[in-house]
Amino acid sequence: MFRWLKQFLIGSPLETAALHEQRLSKKAGLAVLASDNLSSTAYAAEEILLALTAGVAAGMLVPLHYSVPIAGAIVLLTVLVAVSYGQTMYAYPTGGGAYTVAKENLGVTAALAGAAALLLDYILTVAVSVAAGVAAITSAIPNWYSHRVLLCALAVMAILLANLRGVRESAAVFAGPVYLFIVSAFVLIGGGLLRYFQGAVPPPAPPPGHEAWSFAFVFLLLRAFASGCVALTGVEAVANGVRIFRPPVSRNAAVTLYCMAALLATMFLGTSVLAYLYGVVPREGETVLSQLGRTIFGTGPIYYVIQAATMAILILAANTSFADFPRLASLVAQDRFLPRQLANLGDKLVYSNGMIFLALVATGLLVFFQGDVHNLIPLYMVGVFLAITLSQAGMVVHWWRSSEGGTVWRLAVNALGAFATGVVMVVVAVVKFRQGAWLVVVALAALMLLFRKIRDHYFVATRELSLADYEKPAELRHTAVVPVAGMNKMVLGAIEYARSISKDVIAVTVNVDNLDREELLEKWQAWAPDVPLVILESPYRAIHRPLLTFIDELEGWRDDDVITVVIPEFITKRWWHHLLHNQTSLFLKAALLFKPKIVVTSVPHHMRK
Amino acid sequence: MFRWLKQFLIGSPLETAALHEQRLSKKAGLAVLASDNLSSTAYAAEEILLALTAGVAAGMLVPLHYSVPIAGAIVLLTVLVAVSYGQTMYAYPTGGGAYTVAKENLGVTAALAGAAALLLDYILTVAVSVAAGVAAITSAIPNWYSHRVLLCALAVMAILLANLRGVRESAAVFAGPVYLFIVSAFVLIGGGLLRYFQGAVPPPAPPPGHEAWSFAFVFLLLRAFASGCVALTGVEAVANGVRIFRPPVSRNAAVTLYCMAALLATMFLGTSVLAYLYGVVPREGETVLSQLGRTIFGTGPIYYVIQAATMAILILAANTSFADFPRLASLVAQDRFLPRQLANLGDKLVYSNGMIFLALVATGLLVFFQGDVHNLIPLYMVGVFLAITLSQAGMVVHWWRSSEGGTVWRLAVNALGAFATGVVMVVVAVVKFRQGAWLVVVALAALMLLFRKIRDHYFVATRELSLADYEKPAELRHTAVVPVAGMNKMVLGAIEYARSISKDVIAVTVNVDNLDREELLEKWQAWAPDVPLVILESPYRAIHRPLLTFIDELEGWRDDDVITVVIPEFITKRWWHHLLHNQTSLFLKAALLFKPKIVVTSVPHHMRK
Numbered sequence A, B: 001m002f003r004w005l006k007q008f009l010i011g012s013p014l015e016t017a018a019l020h021e022q023r024l025s026k027k028a029g030l031a032v033l034a035s036d037n038l039s040s041t042a043y044a045a046e047e048i049l050l051a052l053t054a055g056v057a058a059g060m061l062v063p064l065h066y067s068v069p070i071a072g073a074i075v076l077l078t079v080l081v082a083v084s085y086g087q088t089m090y091a092y093p094t095g096g097g098a099y100t101v102a103k104e105n106l107g108v109t110a111a112l113a114g115a116a117a118l119l120l121d122y123i124l125t126v127a128v129s130v131a132a133g134v135a136a137i138t139s140a141i142p143n144w145y146s147h148r149v150l151l152c153a154l155a156v157m158a159i160l161l162a163n164l165r166g167v168r169e170s171a172a173v174f175a176g177p178v179y180l181f182i183v184s185a186f187v188l189i190g191g192g193l194l195r196y197f198q199g200a201v202p203p204p205a206p207p208p209g210h211e212a213w214s215f216a217f218v219f220l221l222l223r224a225f226a227s228g229c230v231a232l233t234g235v236e237a238v239a240n241g242v243r244i245f246r247p248p249v250s251r252n253a254a255v256t257l258y259c260m261a262a263l264l265a266t267m268f269l270g271t272s273v274l275a276y277l278y279g280v281v282p283r284e285g286e287t288v289l290s291q292l293g294r295t296i297f298g299t300g301p302i303y304y305v306i307q308a309a310t311m312a313i314l315i316l317a318a319n320t321s322f323a324d325f326p327r328l329a330s331l332v333a334q335d336r337f338l339p340r341q342l343a344n345l346g347d348k349l350v351y352s353n354g355m356i357f358l359a360l361v362a363t364g365l366l367v368f369f370q371g372d373v374h375n376l377i378p379l380y381m382v383g384v385f386l387a388i389t390l391s392q393a394g395m396v397v398h399w400w401r402s403s404e405g406g407t408v409w410r411l412a413v414n415a416l417g418a419f420a421t422g423v424v425m426v427v428v429a430v431v432k433f434r435q436g437a438w439l440v441v442v443a444l445a446a447l448m449l450l451f452r453k454i455r456d457h458y459f460v461a462t463r464e465l466s467l468a469d470y471e472k473p474a475e476l477r478h479t480a481v482v483p484v485a486g487m488n489k490m491v492l493g494a495i496e497y498a499r500s501i502s503k504d505v506i507a508v509t510v511n512v513d514n515l516d517r518e519e520l521l522e523k524w525q526a527w528a529p530d531v532p533l534v535i536l537e538s539p540y541r542a543i544h545r546p547l548l549t550f551i552d553e554l555e556g557w558r559d560d561d562v563i564t565v566v567i568p569e570f571i572t573k574r575w576w577h578h579l580l581h582n583q584t585s586l587f588l589k590a591a592l593l594f595k596p597k598i599v600v601t602s603v604p605h606h607m608r609k
Helices: A002-010 A016-021 A026-033 A035-039 A041-057 A064-091 A098-105 A108-140 A142-164 A167-197 A215-232 A235-240 A249-278 A288-297 A301-334 A352-368 A373-401 A407-431 A437-465 A489-501 A517-527 A544-557 A584-593 B002-010 B016-021 B026-033 B035-039 B041-057 B064-091 B098-105 B108-140 B142-164 B167-197 B215-232 B236-240 B249-277 B288-297 B301-334 B352-368 B373-401 B407-431 B433-465 B489-501 B517-527 B544-557 B584-593
Strands: A478-483 A504-511 A533-537 A562-571 A598-606 B478-483 B504-511 B533-537 B562-571 B598-606
Touching: A026 A035, A026 A167, A026 A235, A026 A249, A026 A301, A035 A041, A035 A108, A035 A167, A035 A235, A035 A249, A035 A301, A041 A064, A041 A108, A041 A215, A041 A249, A041 A288, A041 A301, A041 A373, A064 A215, A064 A235, A064 A249, A064 A373, A064 A407, A098 A108, A098 A301, A098 A373, A108 A142, A108 A288, A108 A301, A108 A352, A108 A373, A108 A437, A142 A301, A142 A352, A167 A249, A167 A288, A167 A301, A215 A373, A215 A407, A235 A249, A235 A301, A235 A373, A249 A288, A288 A301, A301 A352, A373 A407, A373 A437, A407 A437, A437 B489, A478 A489, A478 A544, A489 A504, A489 A562, A489 A598, A489 B433, A489 B489, A504 A517, A504 A544, A517 A533, A533 A544, A544 A562, A544 A584, A562 A584, A584 A598, A584 B598, A598 B584, B026 B035, B026 B167, B026 B236, B026 B249, B026 B301, B035 B041, B035 B108, B035 B167, B035 B249, B035 B301, B041 B064, B041 B108, B041 B215, B041 B249, B041 B288, B041 B301, B041 B373, B064 B215, B064 B236, B064 B249, B064 B373, B064 B407, B098 B108, B098 B301, B098 B373, B108 B142, B108 B288, B108 B301, B108 B352, B108 B373, B108 B433, B142 B301, B142 B352, B167 B249, B167 B288, B167 B301, B215 B373, B215 B407, B236 B249, B236 B301, B236 B373, B249 B288, B288 B301, B301 B352, B373 B407, B373 B433, B407 B433, B478 B489, B478 B544, B489 B504, B489 B562, B489 B598, B504 B517, B504 B544, B517 B533, B533 B544, B544 B562, B544 B584, B562 B584, B584 B598
Parallel strands: A478 A504, A478 A562, A504 A533, A562 A598, B478 B504, B478 B562, B504 B533, B562 B598
Antiparallel strands: A598 B598
16 A cells, blocks of 8 residues: 555656666756746846845835845855856866765865755755745635645645656656746847837936945845846756766766856846846735736736746755755765765665655745745845855866876966855855844754765764774573563473573563462463573562563672563564553663663564464 | 653652552541432423423423422432332342342343443443533623533543542542532522522412313423433442442442432422522523522522522532443443453553543543533433432342341332332333434343353353463474565674574565665575575555465465564664664554464564664
């Protein structure tokens, strides 16, 4: 039943040998890896405007058209970062994420910082993208606004199931919506510009001047810039996922990355300009993109297609993380900084455990922040820029150590990228500190500590299991102890077994409540006269404590290497019959497992019906 | 920590030898056992009025003062039942509930019907009493009305904890409120009559005549009678609980029962008369008793004391069930019709498992019926009267078989009681069928079937474990199989152990993912050259299935009596370290437990840090 359900939802398992076939073309790779980055168009322009209008609400004179030059600055930064990452792909054709690059070039601490930053980012990508996708829908269907948290949770669940079915199928599912969104965005920008130049709306009023250059004003502009930098999230996804491309791997990945950056620049700048031309400002319950669509095309089919495509790509952007999070977790787990279960391939060649964990945490964040994009953004940014900065700083060291020719130019590009993103990271951490960036700083430190603790444990475990100091023991001497509740076929079966593994068998019973001592001893004499029976008194009717105490004392009396506790177990045919029997053996086994020098043996007696 | 909490909430365990000291005086016994019966005064009169006003609402001409003769008829029935039960106590001084009496005199099926009826009643007593107690409070503090379900759940929890502390302590806690309620009821009735005869309210208008004697009118009056019969609930509690009294057991119990019946008759009739004299009718949000209290004494201290006492005795009425439910469940479990865990004494000489179950189910009913007394009553009545009828019918057979003198008179009393309550039971089932009695009929049948199934299982189990056909086997031959994931100190420890219990040891490993075969074989040759190592291929990366298949096949190849699977287990020092290791051994143990002829042995390797 359970297996059938798993089969139905997740599909058949794949052979390990099928692994290398799971490679994607540039077009499919863009769908899987670029959706995170491109979809940020849906909220990045709005975040800049939100930061600026917050200044206006505080009584400052802030021209909202400043959003356009701020978006321009962010586009320049994007291009720089894309070029910088392009070099990484050639240097690391098997996947050059912040973790790999930092580990090889900057040392373990930097690598762990990168891993922690990326893992947090992937979680937040899921949360932010799903929240923004649901916002696109509730903009079009305002009645659903009050159910947005439920919609978010359902969306995460749907993506999880799609991903548990495997990478290639994911690309097949997701390519359509990604390309539909790109087309929609260009239709929106093109249509908007066309209508504007046809004179559909009056040109915006000339700038009314701005606030004097006070500290508060600069801080506000920096905060708007920092908010807009959310457009850069997902740039590193292609570099992390290089190895899912078909050969020539590096070239295909780099071309995909440049395409993605060009698309992002056009779409992000385009929507910022449109918002300025049409005088759209953020308001609760409807996104800026939805307002633009309604104004330009009316609430008709084109508008609904744009909203649907926006929702679709945002929901799928979360998919980027479902491809990357388990892959990175697996890399980190292979280095023993995360539980080794995460290093294993699941049934479908993807990393099921990590995916399920990701879905759970993201759903938790969505519920806690009530599915609100704007509240989640401050958590998002520090990690993104920390990872990008570490990745590029690592490349600088890489080129410095490299013996190839022509690396000076490359080194300069990466250094410029690292410097620029490093500065942005500090700016983001400072201007967003109180809105949530502090939480991310704490989480990063905690994660890095956890990584260290996990690795320490594995190190100790490996050393303790090492055979280096192993001395072959003489033959083991052991006593077998059989806890019994009376004398019957099950008990006798356990005693026969105990006799077969040890010459020294002791049976022990606990008298919890008016045991018929004579009857028991008579039966014992008849069936197992050669096995001594110890009767423990238990005035408080406890069963386990007297047994455990007896076994402890037995260890002191005897010169054994181990004591084997042979537990008779009654196995019923139907599951509910199991409830009709005391679970003494289960609790006893659990308690004995934690005592040293005790071996626990279950001798089952299976009911015939 | 957990043990400390248990100690704090439930108190220290008691020795079995202390059991016989847990006996109560008449006064304490009345507090523990009579509260259910007496507290029904709080809602029985109201239920009659509710049934009559439902007729008025349907356009019928129903004089509300008919509630007084109806209450009179119910009081007569109560006296008859009390006298009838009084005889039972002398015949069954160790507890003569419907189950015991029916089992000895009417056969197993009748006994199971009685047990099912009583168990359902105890659950409903908790639900109804708690709901009515909370209604008394929310009548006085109307703001709390919207939180009544939560208040109900908290009350059940409080009673459960009090009872887990033990019977004698319960009597100490509960005697005060019971006697306070009795005094309050008499103050209310006395004060009400005094004020009425002082002329505080005009005498009620003369009866306006009534509806013609149609079928519908008779049905309505019968339904009012049936509703009022809820006053009889709890009459059987004293007979069931005889053995908690101090010697002379029967006499003390009988005196207590007669006192209880006399108190009930006075209080029930008194409140019915008051409601008539003061013209009080039921309305939502305030009980009839609360309305009477307010009218007679004003909303002052006396009123609040009456409400508090009513709440207290009702909450404690639920306590009757907490004393009786586990006791009856234990009797039934000793006869193997219920899981044997329920037959065991808990830490405090009361039957903890049954109590916890009772609290859970009652809370469920309270939540489902939104803490409304009137909705719960129809579920309550059929079971109550089935149990009373069976108990008395059993006594008729008892006297019939008895060889003592003077039993004709006794037989006649019980026969009259059985006949009267039997008729009432049929009436209740018919007139309340659609309001919920049908559900009880279904539940009774299901419970009786379950009892049979449970007993069947124990019967089969006992037969299968019987030593009657046991043949002593020759010495057991067995192979030891050690599943390993590589070669290290833990694996070698398990192999050493396996060698000590069998001459035939086979190690087996599963190649899930590029195992380094040569390295493993080299290590194996170095450390365990004499133990054959089987490498199973697993292209789908499953671990358990190949192992289980291998063990199955091994059984076919070898002529063994048993196969011992020796599982190396890694036990970490800290609990969270456990999460860092695959839980392969746990799942493997669970799967192997259900295969015949397999013994499962855990050889733990304890980490030193």
